[in-house]
Amino acid sequence: MNWSTRNLKVNWHPYTQMKDCENDPPVVLEKAVGLKLIDENQHYYYDTVSSWWCNILGHSHPKITEAIHRQLKDFGHVMFGGFTHKPAITLSEKLVEITPSNCERIFYSDNGSTAIEVALKMSIQYWQHKGKENKNKFISFDGAYHGDTIGAMSVSGTDLFHSTFHAVCFENFKTPTVSITDPNYDQNEAKAIAAFKTLLKTHHHEIAGFVFEPLVMGAGGMIHTKPSFLKQLAALCKEYNIHTIADEIATGFGRTGTLFACEQASINPDFLCLSKALTNGTLPLAVTCTSSEIYNAFYADYNEHKTFYHGHTFTANALGCAIANETLSILETENLVQNSRHIESYLRESTDSLRSLSCISNLRFKGSTLAFELKNPVTNKAFTSEKRIGYQLFKIGKKHHVILRPLGNTGYLYxxxxxxxxxxxxxxSHTYESLVELEHELKNR
Ligand SMILES: Cc1ncc(COP(=O)(O)O)c(C=O)c1O
Known part of the structure; x- marks a missing residue:
């Protein structure tokens, strides 16, 4: 039996209708080096989605490999309750230094969703300690994506992922966002800010925090938002005593052209959630960074019952921390945040070909990412979800050495x-070839 058949006998892949795999099985990868993934037939794929937005430095980076080996000589994982270790201490010190100034305490977990859960729970408990038990709801954007655990789903607004579980999610407030590609931007931004203000005015006594993905809202459709818009919302949160919870799980570590997207909006959040690129995607690790103000509200004699009773087995995994330290060191020494800005210029310069296609619209850029909407080249309209246009493009892209995994009708490079x-x-150029093939198929149907 070959590897592909063996895989389909035992594995259940995420976000995948497994029946599709009968005709289009997952690619069996053998190696990943630099920007390329190489399959068992030696066909290569540029990792144009950074392996779900994690891999900022390329694969099999020799310094990262060396860092794992170095740490493994001492130990791989030890529990973080009652014990600590140098890789976690060094990493936390570095994170406190490089994140916005409010971020003075680091709480570890092991993936993006858990980093969000931690922020939500800390925020709720903080308000309890302040005698404001009713402040236990959150606001998030329509179309937000903050993860797949129940709490993270509750503050998300992506129906495709979460509508099935609506009944078990907790109640929250949604607020409109505005995409920079909106033709009525000014008018809709004013409306969105007014709606947010009304929500805060009416419900601030029951709202703990506002959770948002700064500048690029990823899984909800690569919606790009303006720093000035977010800045105004954050200022309103301050005015109404509502925590700002910045989800930089996907945007952190240079992705948008600055180390953190919040910097561009001059937002100094009460909570900052990071994961993915923190270890260059090599091992699962996440952090929820918060302020001394929040930390101090939990700091008390044991019998005051203010302990934060939350943790995960793999909290502050030492190998993960060692890799994260190396990742941050490479980011700094190789000036890669600046390179992310250069990538935006290269993308802008080299995408004239894409603009000539009639199957895409709304091309937009941010740091090392670009996104576009797929549309019917004949009718100029958006595709309905039954057409599964993204899935078609994914299959075509693989032939042309690129991983194009659109989110609904939204294609992107990350x-x-x-x-x-x-x-x-x-x-x-490979993306263009893939889109030309898609356009040809669509026109000749
Ligand atoms: C912005 C954002 N938040 C949270 C998550 C959840 O992270 P994880 O998949 O590691 O749980 C993701 C994952 O893509 C994300 O993009």
């Missing part, structure tokens, strides 16, 4: 921030 100009050009 490139490692080490890409050179030549690599960006090569990837855009």
């Amino acid at each position: 490139l490692p921030i080490v890409c050179s100009k030549e690599e960006v050009q090569q990837i855009v």
Whole structure:
């Protein structure tokens, strides 16, 4: 039996209708080096989605491999209750140094969803300690995505992922966002801010925090938002005593052209959630960073019952922390945040070909990412979900050496921030070839 058949006998893949795999089985990968994934037939794929938005430095980075080996000589994982270790201490010190100034305490977990859960629970408990038990709801954007656990789903607004579980999610407030591609931007931004203000005015006594993905709302459709818009919402949160919870799980570590997207909106959040690129995606690790103000509200004699009773077995996994330390060191020494800005320029310069296609619209750029909407080249309209246009493009892209996994009708590139100009050009060229093939199929149906 070959590997693909063996895989389908035992594995259940995420976000996947397994029946589709009968005709289009998952690719069996053998190696991943630099920007490329290589399958068992030696066909390569540029990792144009950074392996679910994690891999900023390329795969099998020798310094990361070395860092794992170094740490493994001492130990791999030890519990973080009653014990601590140098990799976690060093990493927390570094994170406190490089994150916005409110971030003075680091709480570890092991994936993006748990980092969000931690922030939500800390925020609720903080308000309890302040005698404001009613402040236990959250606001999030329509179309937000903050993870797949129940709490994270509750503050998300992505029906495709979460509508099935609506009944078990807790009640929250949703607020409109505005995409930079909105033709009525000014008018809709004013409306969104007014709606947010009304919500806060009416419900601030029951709202603990506002959770948001700054600048790029990923899984909800790569919606790009303006820093000035977010800045105004954050200022309103301050005015009404509502925590700001910045979800930079996907945007953190240079992705948007600054180390953190919050910097561009001058937001100093009460909570900052990070994961994915923190370890270059090599091992699962996440952090929820928060302020001394929040931390101090939990700091008391034991019998005051203010302990934060939350943790995970793999909290502050030492190998993960060692890799994260190395990742941050490479980011700094190789000036990669600046390179992310260069990538945006290379993308902007090399995408004229894409603009000539009639199956895409709303091309937009942010740091090492770009996104576009797929549309019917004949009718100029958006596709209905039954057409599964994204799935078609994924299959075509694989032939052309690129991983294009649209979110609904939204196609995107989410490139490692080490890409050179030549690599960006090569990837855009393969993306163009894939879209030409898609357009041809659509026109000749
Ligand atoms: C913005 C954002 N928040 C949270 C998550 C959840 O992270 P995880 O899949 O590690 O639970 C994701 C995952 O894609 C994300 O993009």
